[in-house]
Amino acid sequence: MADQAIATRKVPLAGLRGGSHAAVLTPAAPAARIALRAGKDAVPALSAALGVTLPTRPKTSASTAKRHALWLGPDEWLVIDEDGAELMGAAASSGALHSAVDVSHRNMAIIVSGPGAEVAINSGCPQDLSLGLFPVGACSRTIFGKAEIVLLRTAEDTFRLECWRSFAPFVFGLLSEGAEDAAH
Amino acid sequence: MLLIYCPYCEEERSELEFRNGGDAHIARPTNIAEISDEEFEAYFFLRDNPKGVIFERWRHIHGCGRFFNAARDTVSDRFLTTYKAGEPKPNLDAAPETSATVETYEALEGAAQ
Ligand SMILES: [Zn+2]
Numbered sequence: 001m002a003d004q005a006i007a008t009r010k011v012p013l014a015g016l017r018g019g020s021h022a023a024v025l026t027p028a029a030p031a032a033r034i035a036l037r038a039g040k041d042a043v044p045a046l047s048a049a050l051g052v053t054l055p056t057r058p059k060t061s062a063s064t065a066k067r068h069a070l071w072l073g074p075d076e077w078l079v080i081d082e083d084g085a086e087l088m089g090a091a092a093s094s095g096a097l098h099s100a101v102d103v104s105h106r107n108m109a110i111i112v113s114g115p116g117a118e119v120a121i122n123s124g125c126p127q128d129l130s131l132g133l134f135p136v137g138a139c140s141r142t143i144f145g146k147a148e149i150v151l152l153r154t155a156e157d158t159f160r161l162e163c164w165r166s167f168a169p170f171v172f173g174l175l176s177e178g179a180e181d182a183a184h
Numbered sequence: 185m186l187l188i189y190c191p192y193c194e195e196e197r198s199e200l201e202f203r204n205g206g207d208a209h210i211a212r213p214t215n216i217a218e219i220s221d222e223e224f225e226a227y228f229f230l231r232d233n234p235k236g237v238i239f240e241r242w243r244h245i246h247g248c249g250r251f252f253n254a255a256r257d258t259v260s261d262r263f264l265t266t267y268k269a270g271e272p273k274p275n276l277d278a279a280p281e282t283s284a285t286v287e288t289y290e291a292l293e294g295a296a297q
Contacts, residue, residue: 058193058248073248074192126185126198133195140193143200143246 012108012168018176020183022116025175027168028109028160032081034088035101039075042096049094050079050087061139061152070139070152078103078150078162107150108165110172113158116182121151121159123178131156145174186261188242191268192250205241207231208253209273235259239273242266 011030019025036054038046047053047069053062055071062069066082079087084104091100112120118129124145128134139152147167152160163171186199213219213227232238238258243251255264255276265274 058195073250076249126200141247141249142197148246 012165013110013172016172018172019112019114019120019179020116021114022183023112023114023120023175023179025120025172025179026111026113027172028111029082030084030104031109032084032087032104033102033107033162034079034091035103036077036079036091036098037075037100038077038096038098042094042098045094045096046091046098049090049096051090052079059134059138059140061137063137068152070150072139072141072150080109080162106164107162108168109160109162110168110175111154111158112161112175112179113155114179114182115157116179117157117159119182120175120178121161123181124174125149125151127151129153129159144171147171186263188254188263189266190244190247190250191252191266192248193244197244197247201244201246203243203245205243205251208239208241233258237264237276241269 011027013027016027017025036046038054040056043054043056050067050069052064052067052069054069054077055062058071060071067085068080068082070078070080072078079091081087088100088102091098121144122129125142127140127142134140134153136153136155139150141148141150143149144161144163147163147170149171150162152162154160161171161175187196188199188202189196190202210227213223216224219227235258238256240254240256241251242254243249251269252266253269253271254266255274256262257264264276267274
């Protein structure tokens with residue numbers, strides 16, 4: 001009888017560490033994510049079902065312990081659960097009209113942390129990341145080099161940078177260059 | 185770097201986050217199956233390509249994802265105003281003056297220095 005091949009799931013950038021003393025790059029642990037679209041009317045019910053208030057102002061997010069809801073557009077959010085909790089079912093239980101797509105494995109995240117985090121990200125991202133315009137909790141879909149990313153500032157010196165997994169090696173490489181520059 | 189004000193994000197963002205979507209305020213004929221080939225051509229293909237102010241659709245594709253409209257000076261590349269999709273064409277007389285027309289490469293280079 002032939003041996004059965006068992007595929008193991010490979011996490012992008014598994015085991016990689018990088019950056020500099022100014023900006024440390026750490027691939028984030030796998031997480032659950034949904035791309036959520038809904039109209040204004042559905043926001044209260046979805047917020048209650050997800051246990052996190054969907055923000056309605058541009059560039060803002062809302063977080064509970066391990067769950068984050070990021071405003072991406074007027075009717076669009078990225079919901080992340082760092083514990084990998086089931087988000088599709090939670091959204092469905094709201095009973096409100098919405099569209100949710102499980103993108104847990106489409107995205108991966110890199111944590112950029114340190115006094116040079118802003119500079120490292122700005123090496124490929126045109127947004128003003130100064131604390132006045134991009135405070136803790138601010139989030140935005142934007143661009144990093146040739147890759148689309150979603151940025152969330154989790155602390156004054158820390159960002160969670162989400163990108164599509166196929167872009168992860170590119171994003172990590174360009175971030176490494178930026179982190180090196182930030183150290184000088 | 186050109187900064188474009190997104191009426192949905194309510195702030196200026198780099199042009200790198202945007203994509204042009206062609207002329208704005210072009211209404212699709214409601215009787216599209218009945219119009220002549222010439223009328224369809226005029227609706228679908230023919231554009232004015234003006235030298236000066238143009239009303240265009242833009243999409244904040246690497247931001248909020250929204251389409252919106254903009255009035256832009258095709259000579260100076262200056263954005264006169266931006267407004268949400270579905271809103272009427274703004275009256276530009278109330279908007280700031282357009283930049284002086286720059287005709288030559290040399291003049292443009294001069295201005296950049
Ligand atoms: Zn926008």
